[in-house]
Amino acid sequence: MVMSAEAWGLFLVACLMLNIAPGPDLIFVLSRTLGHGRKAGFAASFGVCSGAMVHVLAAALGVSAILATSATAFMLVKYVGAAYLVWLGIKAMLSREGMLQIEGKHKPGATAWSIYRQGVLIDVLNPKAALFFMAFLPQFIPHDGSLSALLILLDTLFLGAIVIASGLLVEAGYIMLAAPLGTYLRNNKTIARRIDRLVGGLFIGLGAKIALTD
Template identity: 50%
Template sequence: MYDLNHWIVFFTAAFALNVSPGPDIAYIVSNTVAHGKRHGFAASFGVCSGAIVHVLAAAFGLSAILAASALAFSAVKWVGAAYLIYLGIHALMTAGDGFAIDGKPRQSRSSFAIFRQGFMIDVLNPKVAVFFMAFLPQFADPTLGHVPLQLVLHGALVIAVGLMVEAGIVLVAARFTEALRRNPRIGLWLDRALGTVLIGLGVRLALQQRGAH
């Protein structure tokens, strides 16, 4: 049985990790600012769904392949970087299309499309896989048995904390951009900002090394 100190340390670490700026937060905030609260939540759910894949991979040993194989790590990294850059270029080419004259976001892109992109962005980031493989075992107790299930439990809790943190971020971002959205010309710059962020994330991922943090 885990003691109180275990949970205090774990949830403190999980909260600190989730509030730290990173590619996931940048993607969520960018979509909230560019397309509204609904798309922000869709981005958050997509990113967290992708994290579930990494948690299961860490629990059952698949992430070890990425950590041990430079070829596998590079392959996933470059596919992920190319995908991000493609999304960024697409956003730049359709700049401003997501906004109507009255300032209300158009539904030119479905929430599911944003969810799917967030899912793929997280799944195709090998650093997330390596992170969960390194982070989760620190909180597993072999004496309690069923180590994979312990890893899944702690991974699910990290994701749950992330959902709560990201929900707050989406609400704050949506509140501050609501007034901006009333100006139809602002849509052009919001979509350009989204495209620039996505391309930047793609370049950042492409430049990452296996041992970098």
């Protein structure tokens, strides 16, 4: 793909700033890192990034336009996604053992695969992520007739992959910083329970915000 150095610089800076900003994805990655360690954090990160890749593919194929033009489709995905976040929050707040796995104990349902699936769902069920990729990526692709439909599709996938790769790098940094703190928290039951309530409240709040925001 041909872009000027200035355009590449703007694109990469935008990617970095967008991925640093806190949101449901980052909160989920951090909560799983604190609760279950570095491996779980990376499983969560790969999950949300896989979900993001679904949105990139949908934007490249024009499927995301359905959400932009159909109020019914947008509201359906929005409310299902909001409900899923609220459910995760309630689950964290009401869990007897808590979200944070105490060292030496195995917590059922906290496998890397289950965490990965949760991450995928959190991102796929976020309609604003779909609209973001649909609006953001085309700004860096010429639509003056110089590119064929196939090249536009491939360029959209390529730029989307860069956005997701930068997200992986940013989240990896957060995971590496949060993992040692998680080790300490998992050995302190009182603090662990408080973190459970805090994270649960954040997910419930995010779900409510998504449901109530146009």
